[in-house]
Amino acid sequence: xxxxxxxxxxxxxxxxxxxxxxxxxxxxxxxxxxxxxxxxxxxxxxxxxxxxxxxxxxxxxxxxxxxxxxxxxxxxxxxxxxxxxxxxxxxxxxxxxxxxxxxxxxxxxxxxxxxxxxxxxxxxxxxxxxxxxxxxxxxxxxxxxxxxxxxxxxxxxxxxxxxxxxxxxxxxxxxxxxxxxxxxxxxxxxxxxxxxxxxxxxxxxxxxxxxxxxxxxxxxxxxxxxxxxxxxxxxxxxxxxxxxxxxxxxxxxxxxxxxxxxxxxxxxxxxxxxxxxxxxxxxxxxxxxxxxxxxxxxxxxx
Amino acid sequence: xxxxxxxxxxxxxxxxxxxxxxxxxxxxxxxxxxxxxxxxxxxxxxxxxxxxxxxxxxxxxxxxxxxxxxxxxxxxxxxxxxxxxxxxxxxxxxxxxxxxxxxxxxxxxxxxxxxxxxxxxxxxxxxxxxxxxxxxxxxxxxxxxxxxxxxxxxxxxxxxxxxxxxxxxxxxxxxxxxxxxxxxxxxxxxxxxxxxxxxxxxxxxxxxxxxxxxxxxxxxxxxxxxxxxxxxxxxxxxxxxxxxxxxxxxxxxxxxxxxxxxxxxxxxxxxxxxxxxxxxxxxxxxxxxxxxxxxxxxxxxxxxxxxxxxxxxxxxxxxxxxxxxxxxxxxxxxxxxxxxxxxxxxxxxxxxxxxxxxxxxxxxxxxxxxxxxxxxxxx
Numbered sequence: 001x002x003x004x005x006x007x008x009x010x011x012x013x014x015x016x017x018x019x020x021x022x023x024x025x026x027x028x029x030x031x032x033x034x035x036x037x038x039x040x041x042x043x044x045x046x047x048x049x050x051x052x053x054x055x056x057x058x059x060x061x062x063x064x065x066x067x068x069x070x071x072x073x074x075x076x077x078x079x080x081x082x083x084x085x086x087x088x089x090x091x092x093x094x095x096x097x098x099x100x101x102x103x104x105x106x107x108x109x110x111x112x113x114x115x116x117x118x119x120x121x122x123x124x125x126x127x128x129x130x131x132x133x134x135x136x137x138x139x140x141x142x143x144x145x146x147x148x149x150x151x152x153x154x155x156x157x158x159x160x161x162x163x164x165x166x167x168x169x170x171x172x173x174x175x176x177x178x179x180x181x182x183x184x185x186x187x188x189x190x191x192x193x194x195x196x197x198x199x200x201x202x203x204x205x206x207x208x209x210x211x212x213x214x215x216x217x218x219x220x221x222x223x224x225x226x227x228x229x230x231x232x233x234x235x236x237x238x239x240x241x242x243x244x245x246x247x248x249x250x251x252x253x254x255x256x257x258x259x260x261x262x263x264x265x266x267x268x269x270x271x272x273x274x275x276x277x278x279x280x281x282x283x284x285x286x287x288x289x290x291x292x293x294x295x296x297x298x299x300x301x302x
Numbered sequence: 303x304x305x306x307x308x309x310x311x312x313x314x315x316x317x318x319x320x321x322x323x324x325x326x327x328x329x330x331x332x333x334x335x336x337x338x339x340x341x342x343x344x345x346x347x348x349x350x351x352x353x354x355x356x357x358x359x360x361x362x363x364x365x366x367x368x369x370x371x372x373x374x375x376x377x378x379x380x381x382x383x384x385x386x387x388x389x390x391x392x393x394x395x396x397x398x399x400x401x402x403x404x405x406x407x408x409x410x411x412x413x414x415x416x417x418x419x420x421x422x423x424x425x426x427x428x429x430x431x432x433x434x435x436x437x438x439x440x441x442x443x444x445x446x447x448x449x450x451x452x453x454x455x456x457x458x459x460x461x462x463x464x465x466x467x468x469x470x471x472x473x474x475x476x477x478x479x480x481x482x483x484x485x486x487x488x489x490x491x492x493x494x495x496x497x498x499x500x501x502x503x504x505x506x507x508x509x510x511x512x513x514x515x516x517x518x519x520x521x522x523x524x525x526x527x528x529x530x531x532x533x534x535x536x537x538x539x540x541x542x543x544x545x546x547x548x549x550x551x552x553x554x555x556x557x558x559x560x561x562x563x564x565x566x567x568x569x570x571x572x573x574x575x576x577x578x579x580x581x582x583x584x585x586x587x588x589x590x591x592x593x594x595x596x597x598x599x600x601x602x603x604x605x606x607x608x609x610x611x612x613x614x615x616x617x618x619x620x621x622x623x624x625x626x627x628x629x630x631x632x633x634x635x636x637x638x639x640x641x642x643x644x645x646x647x648x649x650x651x652x653x654x655x656x657x658x659x660x661x662x663x664x665x666x667x668x669x670x671x672x673x674x675x676x677x678x679x680x681x
Contacts, residue, residue: 188674203677205663208670215669216605220585223592245584252581297580298571301563 008033009054016062025066029095034072039080042089049167053229056171060178063278065140067098067109073171074164075099078117078124081236082155088115102146103161103168103290106134110144118146119161123154138285140278163236168290169247170232173225176250176286180221180257183279184214187261201264210260217253224249244296252293254283311374317351318382326385338422338464344385345419354417355394362402362413369597376549389461390416393423395547397469400486404527404535409488412467424465426456426489426513427536434664436471437480437533441515443472443487445529449519450474450487455512458658462511463500465491470520475530486532488524495519505650506634548606551655552593555614558648559586562621575624582617589613604673608665611656618649 015027028034036051038044052073059068076092078101079085091097091114100113110116111133118127128150136143188211191202201207228246258280262269269276287293323329330337348354349363356372358364367375378384387394393416401410415421432439441454452472462468468489475483489496495518500508527535563583569576589609596606622629622645629646656662670676 188676191676199680200677202670203679205667205679208676208679209663209666211674211676212608212666212669215674216609219605220588220592220609223595224584224588227588227591241587245587248581249584249588293581294572294577297577297584300584301567301569301576301580302571 005051005054008051009058012055012058013061016058016064021065024064025095028066028068029093032093033068034076034095035093037072038076038089038093042085043093044076044089049170049233050229052171053174053225056174057178057225060175060282061182063140063179063275063282065142067100067113069168069171069175070100070109070113071098073167074101074103075115075117077167078156078160078164081160082124082126083153084126084155100146101164101168103165106143107131107146108141108143108289110146111142116146118148118151120148120151121154122158122161124156124160125151125154127151136285138278138281140282141285159236162239165290166232166239166243169243169296170225170228172286172290173221173228173243173246173250176254176283177218177221177225179279179282179286180214180250180254181218183254183258183261183276184211184218186275187211187214187264191264207264210264214257214260217257221246221250221253241300244291244299247291248293248296248300251283251287255280255287258283307370307374310371311378314353314375314378315382317353318378318384321347321351322382322384327383334464338389341385341387341389342419342422345387345390345417348387349418355398355413357395358398358402358413358417362398362410363417364398373549373597376553380550380553389422389464390419392425392460392465392469393421393467396425397423397467400469400526400535403538404486406523406526408523409526412488421467422461422465423467423469424459424462424491424511426459426462426468426470428458429455430457434661437484439471439473439484441470441472442476443474443485443520445474445522446519448522450485450522450525452487452489452515452518452520454515456515457501457510457512459511459513460509462491462498462513463508467491468513471532471536474532478530481533483530484532484536485529486526486535487520488526489518489520490524493518493520503654504634505647505654548593548603548610549597551614552590552606552610555610555617556586556590559583559617562617565621566624575620578620579617579624582613582620585609586613586617604660604665604668607659608662608669611652611662615649615652615656618645618652621645622649 011031016024019027032045033055035044036047037049040046055068059066071092076089079088079099088097088099092099097114098109098112100107100110100116102110102116102118107116110131115126116129116131118125118129127148130147130149132145134143134145188202191207191211192200194201202211224246228242231240231242258276261276262280265274265276268274326340330340345354353365355364356367356375360366397416398413401413412421416423427436429439429441441452441456443450443452454472459468468491470487470489471484472487473483474485477483495516497514499512499514501510501512502508503510559582562579566576566579592609593606596603625645632644632646634647634650671678
């Protein structure tokens, strides 16, 4: 299983390096990433969250802009417990339809979604909605205001909703890890190349220690995310603290790493052309989506 | 495999149940000499049962225990509230590894005495002017016939006050580059010219000593390895014999974090102390998982040392803050009073742990240079 995950990771990394947007989404569908967790009877491959993990990690690493978290990690998972599975799951697996799930006041990927699942009275609803895009500092993802016009039939229960929130949290922990690791790698590489005072800036302790702190943040984020993936592997009804431990730690660590990355890069890191600010903006959105770090810390202590 | 481990656990649990003396804490409470004598007795008791020196190879009288077995032993000792063997830690880890790896046949006759608690060992490495820059040490050893004559000063020697023997680094060639002129010695602390002075630390206790050496004669037979080869020997034993070194400390920190979390969970959501402790708890749980991975991979331990000491300082500091004025009522003196268990004392202790065994700044250098491949700072 581990080997399969690593193999998948390698493929995702290559594809994400070459493609983006709709083209990446199409390839993701062709390569079966969108149906990884969808039962075979519905056109998927019936695998578990542990195989979604490397995809999420690599999409984070590549700052990818496809609605994988919304449609695959949340939408498909919710619809497996609905009466609409026959209709929607094959279409999600093929990439033909995209689903968003409204767990936050601003909804990730609701723009261009073919359906929005909303929460009301501890149930999920395939609602009729009006979607209005809002601008976000993170240009790699899109949020929208969602007005519910008609709730429609409900399905699931509080345990399903709690489970979806945990999956969302772990998905973003993985996204944060992927992005933070890449930001660290770019920064360490730069610290080896950039010369000032006649030597690489990475030889100065002030810079070296920033890099070491980034390393600690990234490695502990990996441990947290991996543990959360193992703990969340099952079905609804088995809550774990690890989803919150991983989400809060990973998003906070991502912000720290991206911030240090800009500092180590100096002026070039402050330019729009350089990627470093995109990591920071994505980190800040990761931190705020699907339960802020403070929300998750309260959950850890309850 | 797991069955064998379960069986191992059951056997050790049974042995502990029938050998840990009931009420042993009362016997040693507040009496250091009684505690040392009791510790020696306990080591002999363990050796009789075949439970001493878990990490040593069987041919040297050790258990040849796997890492998993060592972890099991530690867990069972915690459950059984077994007496600590930390007084014998330098002997079991550093002296043991050094003698097994580099000692002569004659020198290895120390091994059974270490196992049985007949010898307590300390380390004479650091000096007032050689801390992070250990290789700058200046204690001098001059060859004189079959002896070396050693003069200098050592500091930060844990448990030296009770020790019988000392692992000593001294300079045998002052003209060689600093790492090339150091030799490794076994010093009998009863030798004339050795003077120990306890060093009181910020927690009030005197766990460390200064060691003053004034023309102390060490037989050549007590030099480990070749002359001027001491630095390399000290490095191999420092890095390869860590084993589950941090395990007791990390497990203790996890227990304390769980206590702290329970203490703040009744505070309202968003409360600053609840938030801070939850973040500390989360990272301490991550530390536990990280440590398990580092142990399994035998990987670079700098990250564990750095992260552990940071989190210890943070958690205890947050609990000191949460405790407010109440937490400030207490005293580090007299040092032999009941200790441990207060957040403030543990917070003070944390500063020492972040310095000893390579400061946090040194750990960051190691991560930067050895793991990330950043260039060294020019000398």
